[in-house]
Amino acid sequence: MSVLLGAVAYDPKVVTIWDGFRSWLRESGVDFDYVLYSNYERQVADLVDGRVDVAWNSPLAWVRARRLAASRGVPLTPVTMRDTDCDLRSVIVVRADSSVRSVGELAGHIVATGAVDSPQATLLPLSLLRAAGLDPEADVAVRRFDIGVGLHGDHIGGERDAARALFAADPADRVDAACMIDSNLLLFGREGTLPAGSVRVLAQTPPYDHCTMTAHGGASPDVAHFGKLLLGMDYANAELRPLLDLEGLKQWRPPRLSGYAQLERAVDEAGFYDANGAVTAAGYRP
């Protein structure tokens, strides 16, 4: 019974998390190990090639893995996701006193986004602009905050810098709108990056899903057992709770694939990947 998982090292805490899970899983009878990747693109390639049994994928990584695997006839099996991965929304905010009242009115304005490969702070919000008839390449000036490129927006820094740029002291640095995920809207408010009442939500996406764990091939008994153990992790367990807190969940949930249609569309609109999962985004080098 052995499982090798791939995860992206978006933060040093990833080592703590998976070391801790590894101990617990091994005690529970799974010969588990993990490898860390510096970016999601290489992890996806290795998942589809079968170099790892399962990959802890960002939503964008899932979109690419699905396309790449389908083009090669490789089956993939969803394993699990976090309770916190379900029904997220992204928002576009403007300063509370902004004259901009609708997404369409952003034409000719500067819109700050997260990193080029951030689903929540770039791809999905820019899709909102397109839905309102704006071409992000031509009708608005997109100012990207490329922090942690290759991490698919797991690094919060780009979103925070985009939010700060709304209130930049130097007019040359100031932006008219900023894109972020709902939880960061709340976080930036509470930490004072965006003081309460300082911004107005101009638009929000419908709910979508975030990370998902994916296995290479059909459901092997080893992976099925591994998935069952994850689903059984109890937040009341004092050994696991700090790890679950670090990973940002209270419990693992059975996977669902219904929450990625928006992102699939946004990826196509932006030409980020082609239908076969090749990276086609201009200037994207993880």
Place this chain on the structure above:
Amino acid sequence: MPAVDLAGLGLDEGGHLLLARALAGLSPGERLTVTGRHPALRLHLGAWCRAHGHQLASGDDLTVVRGDAGDRRWAGAVRAGAAAGVPEPRADQGWGLAARGALVEAGGPPLGAHWSQREHVWADIAPQLYAAAAASQWDPATAVDWPAPAASGPVDGVPDEVERAVVQLMTYLVENEQAALIIPARLLSQLHPHYREVMQLLASQAADEARHVEVFTRRALLSGGPLGTSSAGGRASLQTLLDEPDFTTASFLLSVLGEGTFLDLLRFIADHAPDQVTADVTRLAGRDEARHVAFGVSHTAHLAAADKSYLGTLRQAVERRHSALQDTAGLNAEVFDSLVLLAAGSWSPEAISRGWRAVRDLQSRMDEGRRRRLAYIGFPDDEAAELSALHTRNFM
């Protein structure tokens, strides 16, 4: 259905407190209706519920379904003993730094405190002694009538040779007080904070010694001359105290035997002090040392009363220290001579003879004091006399 109205409050400005308070009164699975005017309330609620294990139900109304993550977090929590009364016989390392009596969430790093059993560290008198220590702290700057700083030079009315004796004694006292500071500080760092009053007492003891180091140093420098000598034998004696690994034997050797002996020494210096500052600093230090001795004696007696065989361990500690110091000079000869001169007051043969007798009487009072404390701890008189005789010649 239970409801909460957040009025205009967002969850980024405290609204979550009202929400959490309302949810606390519900059981997992129960629903709470939320109303409010904040424009981003639905977005805030969605993000907040996800992060806290609740669910924002779909629909036009804002309805939160209470999750059970909070209950699960506290499911294995325990109280770190009772806040009032005698502390627990064993302090759990998992309680960590939690206050005695606090509700402690399971998990978190264990403390790794070496002294975590009551019988190893406790004395029933510790709370009263700590209260006394806290009430008796004194300010070295004002508790002693220091001469004006400009007056550095001969101390008023003190003959030069007697002043040199005082400086030598102060030099010796500083060295001893430094050892007496390090030992409780070291024990403190290994003590489980569940035994709070002992921790506080040891902290005040270390603070006491810090003041003693200050006032003795200041007195030594009063006449502007160089300090006295530090002998290898004296330092070897103190080093054996620092090397003692056990809480109770360290406390026994330092406080019962060492500081107990020092009570007589400090009183002797105060009684024969040639100036007010010397009298004041030794009297103030003696008052503090009496508390240290009281804790050492009652803690050791507490342990020996519970386990008679512990007297054997204490005896071995004294014998071990004696044999370690057998080939050293013990007390710095210049310290002994200084005591004689201090009591003599001058170099005349009659005065020296008087001083000699006074120091001999001091040594016999020290011996009586040690025997009395050893007997209180539980040693039979003959054994107390024998152990007292084995005590270091360095006094501390």
